[in-house]
Amino acid sequence: MKRTEMNLPELVRCVVDAHRQEPGPLLVVLQDLQDRLGYIDPEAIPLVAAELNLSRADVHGVVTFYRDFRSQPPGRTTVRVCRAEACKSVGAEELLARLEQTFGVRVGQTTPDGSMTLDQVFCLGNCALGPAAQVNGRLYGRLDHDRLAGMVQREAS
Template identity: 45%
Template structure:
């Protein structure tokens, strides 16, 4: 269930985040992370508030937000599964496992299942290269992912 937020509530909560973090050196990324933490995503209505608070253009803020794949424009599913797409994981069969997850969930990268349960995201290195292929489920690292582990992980998140 997605909470319906008024534009005023988005503006007020975003303003509070900007006010708290604007004095940092290079505050844009910390502010975007804090806003995403606050709402679960970065609402479009937050961008002009951030831009004004930092004396940046909306295009600059949007450009930074859209450049980094960790920022979402819409809420994620109840569970987030990240699959490593880096070379070490690819060399250990990660491409086939990633494709299997996409097929089983019926979504593409950055997609969320129709029931809102699982969001699938690519990530370019989880730092678990010695245990490739790797994934992350709701912030928990999982190494040596094989076909059986894919099924277990998807069952764990209710897919």
């Protein structure tokens, strides 16, 4: 995740300017903003709307439709567990359920202490080595609960 020294209106303008010439730039603008901030700050929605000459409802609708967009900052560690078919067939759902239980969060949530966000993803391109997950962007395969939970605890500490 890239941090920025710009204030939010400056950042939004910069991101929109970088993508303004692309066809239907809203999605790519939102993805770029989330890459830079880690989430879509709700205060950015009217700014993006004004820059792209869209309604706030248009922008809000896209942010809420796509599950990859988050409206709150992620935890210090982000875990994305693959739930696509190949990983499901080797225990991804059980892995996810145990992680939820261990850390007291559901998919899409962040622990109350801000240490970890649990997300889902549908294929990480590591299908032969499932169950697969990413921890802070790094890919791991053949995971079991103890190994993944241990990694999360180490990363979050």
